Amino acid sequence: xxxxxxxxxxILFFVLVVAVALLVISPVYFMLIMSLGDxxxxxxxxxxxxxxxxxxxxxxxxxxxxxxxxxxxxxxWWSRVVLEPAAGGVRxxxxxxxxxxxxxxxxxxxxxxxxxxGIPGAYAISRLAPNxxxxxxxxxxxxxxxxxxxxxLPVAVTFLKWDRILTGIxxxxxxxxxxxxxxxxxxxxxxxxxxxxxxFDTIPRELEEAxxxxxxxxxxxxxxxxxxxxAPGIAxxxxxxxxxxxxxxxxxxYLTLFNRTLPLEIxxxxxxxxxxxxxxxxTLVTIPVVFITYFLQRWLKAGYLAGAIKG
Amino acid sequence: xxxxxxxxxxxxRFRWAxxxxxxxxxxxxxxxxxxxxxxxxxxxxxxxxxxxVLSFQEPYLGGGFPSLESYVALFSKYRFFESLQNTxxxxxxxxxxxxxxxxxxxxxxxxxxRGRGLFRAIMLLPMGIPTVVAATNMRYIFxxxxxxxxxxxxLSNVLVKLGIAGESYQGLSFLQEPLALFAVAISDMWxxxxxxxxxxxxxxxxxxxxxxxxxEVDGASTWQRFTQITxxxxxxxxxxxxxxxxxxAFRIFVHPLALGVSGQVPVLASFAYSEYQDVHLxxxxxxxxxxxxxxLIAVIAYLRLVGAREVIE
Numbered sequence: 091x092x093x094x095x096x097x098x099x100x101i102l103f104f105v106l107v108v109a110v111a112l113l114v115i116s117p118v119y120f121m122l123i124m125s126l127g128d129x130x131x132x133x134x135x136x137x138x139x140x141x142x143x144x145x146x147x148x149x150x151x152x153x154x155x156x157x158x159x160x161x162x163x164x165x166x167w168w169s170r171v172v173l174e175p176a177a178g179g180v181r182x183x184x185x186x187x188x189x190x191x192x193x194x195x196x197x198x199x200x201x202x203x204x205x206x207x208g209i210p211g212a213y214a215i216s217r218l219a220p221n222x223x224x225x226x227x228x229x230x231x232x233x234x235x236x237x238x239x240x241x242x243l244p245v246a247v248t249f250l251k252w253d254r255i256l257t258g259i260x261x262x263x264x265x266x267x268x269x270x271x272x273x274x275x276x277x278x279x280x281x282x283x284x285x286x287x288x289x290f291d292t293i294p295r296e297l298e299e300a301x302x303x304x305x306x307x308x309x310x311x312x313x314x315x316x317x318x319x320x321a322p323g324i325a326x327x328x329x330x331x332x333x334x335x336x337x338x339x340x341x342x343x344y345l346t347l348f349n350r351t352l353p354l355e356i357x358x359x360x361x362x363x364x365x366x367x368x369x370x371x372x373t374l375v376t377i378p379v380v381f382i383t384y385f386l387q388r389w390l391k392a393g394y395l396a397g398a399i400k401g
Numbered sequence: 402x403x404x405x406x407x408x409x410x411x412x413x414r415f416r417w418a419x420x421x422x423x424x425x426x427x428x429x430x431x432x433x434x435x436x437x438x439x440x441x442x443x444x445x446x447x448x449x450x451x452x453x454v455l456s457f458q459e460p461y462l463g464g465g466f467p468s469l470e471s472y473v474a475l476f477s478k479y480r481f482f483e484s485l486q487n488t489x490x491x492x493x494x495x496x497x498x499x500x501x502x503x504x505x506x507x508x509x510x511x512x513x514x515r516g517r518g519l520f521r522a523i524m525l526l527p528m529g530i531p532t533v534v535a536a537t538n539m540r541y542i543f544x545x546x547x548x549x550x551x552x553x554x555x556l557s558n559v560l561v562k563l564g565i566a567g568e569s570y571q572g573l574s575f576l577q578e579p580l581a582l583f584a585v586a587i588s589d590m591w592x593x594x595x596x597x598x599x600x601x602x603x604x605x606x607x608x609x610x611x612x613x614x615x616x617e618v619d620g621a622s623t624w625q626r627f628t629q630i631t632x633x634x635x636x637x638x639x640x641x642x643x644x645x646x647x648x649x650a651f652r653i654f655v656h657p658l659a660l661g662v663s664g665q666v667p668v669l670a671s672f673a674y675s676e677y678q679d680v681h682l683x684x685x686x687x688x689x690x691x692x693x694x695x696x697l698i699a700v701i702a703y704l705r706l707v708g709a710r711e712v713i714e
Contacts (some may be wrong), residue, residue: 103514110506111523117538117591118530120548124541136546137554211437214430233445235696237652239673240689243682244451245444276445279437308429337531339655343674353533360537361661369541372534383529 118376124369126165133365156180167366171374186374188265193336193352194378196267200274200335201328204282207275208327209320212286213312217295227287230280238277242344245273249345263347270351273341278334282327289323290316329382336379456686471683472691481688484667487582488692491668492650492699495586499646500639502590503597508631510598511605528595535592536659543575543584543660550575581662588656593649597642604638605631640707644700651696669695 124132127142148155148166155161158179161169173180215226249261249269261269293316301311317324342354350358356371424431459468475481506524510517527535542548550572557570575584608631616626654670657663663671669692676685 103509103512107509107514107516107520110509111520114523114526114591116548117535117542118526120541121534121538133541133546138546138548138551140548140551207437207440210433214434217430218427218434230441233441235648235693235700236445236449237654237670237673237689237692237696239652239654239670239677240452240686240693241445241448243673243677243685243689244448244455247451247682248448272444275440279441283437333529337533339533339658340670344677353531356533356537357655357659360540360659365541365544368537372537375531376529376534379529379531 121369121372121376124366125167125373127366129364129366167370171367171370189350189352189355190374192265192267192270192349193375196270196274196351197332197335199267199271200278201332203271203275204278204331205324205328208279208282208286208331209317209324210312211279212283213290213316215283216287216290223287227284230283233276233280238340239344241276242273242341245276245341246344262345263349265349267349267351269345270335270338270342273345274335274338276341277338278331281334282331285327285330286320286323289320289327293319332382333379336375452686453690455683456690458683460681460683471687474681474684475687475691480667481672484669484672485691487666488651488653488669488695490582491586491589491653491666492647494583495589495650495653496643496646498586498590499594499597500643502594503601503642504635504639506594506598507601507605510602524598525595527592530592532592532655533659536588536656539584539588539591539660540576545572545574545576547575576660576662576665578665581660581666584660585653585657585662585666585668588660589650589653592656593646597646600642600645601635601638604635608634636707640703643703647699647703648696651692651699 123142126145128144128146131139131142146166147164148161148169150157152166154166154170156169156173156175156179160173160180164172169180172183172186174183215223218226246262252261259268260266261272263269297315297319298308298311301315302308306314337353339351339353339357342351343357346354352371352375356368356375359368359371454466456471457467457469459465459470460474510521510524514520530538540547550570554570554572557566557568560566561569573580575581612630612634613626616630621629652670653668654674657666657668657671667675669688673685673688673692676682676688
């Protein structure tokens with residue numbers, strides 16, 4: 091549509107754009123100043139400031155002060171969350187590290203396995219007879235209707251049962267995170283399959299037929315023709331699976347006890363830790379997401395997003 | 402009689418042949434599909450069935466199977482009804498807010514203006530913020546000495562200076578009842594409005610431009626063009642956005658938890674979780690089964706209301 095006409099409408103439109111943008115940005119902005127700034131300005135006051143006057147570094151005499159170069163780089167709350175004293179200085183906080191690495195491990199494994207099962211599955215669905223294809227897609231969508239708390243309960247019971255029967259492998263509350271990978275696949279498999287079916291549908295069958303005339307096997311055709319052509323859709327499916335797993339809390343609550351993930355740790359400390367600590371954790375959880383979406387945003391084109399939305 | 406038997410025979414034979422042909426034709430696809438299919442059966446469908454079976458079990462170890470005891474126990478709990486009400490209220494509030502805001506932003510983005518790319522990027526920002534973070538961030542805004550109260554306080558001071566208001570604003574507890582309900586809905590709204598906006602924007606972009614030009618030639622006002630062209634043609638997009646968001650809104654769980662208000666504003670999912678924590682497994686299973694029934698009823702009722710055909714695409 092055309093740009094709004096008339097000077098008065100244009101000013102009104104501009105004001106509206108700025109106001110909406112500010113509303114959307116403000117929660118993230120407040121999180122950042124809460125984690126970087128002086129609590130005297132942001133939360134330990136009846137009237138918090140909108141802008142912080144300085145970064146709040148740890149000072150000699152603070153409980154957390156360790157007197158390393160990190161104390162001059164990391165604001166107070168960051169050094170409290172990220173570092174812990176160790177022989178000869180500081181190191182990455184052990185609790186944080188285990189949670190961070192569990193979250194990362196689970197997210198990458200979930201995204202990988204989603205592709206491993208999703209690519210062949212989605213290719214097959216996209217090449218099946220239309221009725222069957224429609225039924226399967228609807229079935230995958232329907233899995234979203236069941237509340238996660240209802241699926242997580244029997245899954246938790248099953249894992250506890252397996253732990254009693256099987257020795258040598260741990261499911262419930264494992265340090266490695268296998269239980270969460272298996273649970274997150276419940277969310278990411280339908281999601282990535284939806285995106286991938288949309289992608290494979292756009293690749294004309296004539297290409298495959300031409301390849302088979304040239305003597306390529308069907309499996310060879312998939313690897314050499316279909317997958318390279320579907321690369322953007324596969325990338326989007328990977329990103330969405332990764333993000334869904336990184337974001338996930340419900341299954342983590344049901345399936346872990348001590349080996350928590352990073353988002354679950356935030357839920358756990360809400361109401362117990364001072365707001366700047368929560369804000370710092372929140373920023374930490376957000377950073378990898380920002381990186382991933384930034385580096386992969388060229389794949390995020392509207393056409394593929396449409397498929398993702400429907401999932 | 403004889404004719405009917407003779408009629409049936411070839412039919413049966415034909416079906417067998419059809420199944421055989423089907424496998425012959427699609428064996429490769431079926432092999433590829435098998436791992437995905439088996440996983441979804443075993444790890445989504447089976448747990449769902451287990452959960453429903455569990456909800457009909459007597460609430461002690463080795464209890465008899467078909468029993469309504471858990472449901473009876475559920476309906477005798479005041480907290481269950483409270484969470485039922487809250488779930489419905491939050492779903493209604495958040496979905497309507499999201500649809501309004503999503504439509505508004507989509508309409509803004511469908512126009513051309515300077516800085517549209519930047520505006521679009523900002524609007525999509527919440528999609529990249531984890532749900533837990535979205536909810537904890539709202540605490541800094543909604544807490545009693547938070548930023549919303551501060552903004553309202555500053556505004557009231559301006560009004561006092563202008564002589565419009567008598568005294569400055571004293572502050573509200575947004576994370577206490579009854580406002581906590583809205584805090585949860587707004588937290589959810591902030592996180593998912595971009596999704597609604599993208600669905601509606603795709604719908605808007607599919608509306609042919611000439612329709613608007615023809616209407617303009619005929620002298621239709623902006624409002625008439627909106628109500629006569631945009632809204633009717635946007636209906637499929639609106640319907641799918643409402644369905645997708647409605648399902649998720651009924652299942653809301655993380656937002657109240659991370660806002661720290663799940664004690665005050667229990668929803669069905671958090672009720673099921675607290676029953677699980679108390680090792681009332683059958684009651685928890687019954688609560689989530691009821692949530693499923695609610696979602697089914699809501700989706701079917703909505704589809705009846707708007708006509709199912711347009712959603713199928």
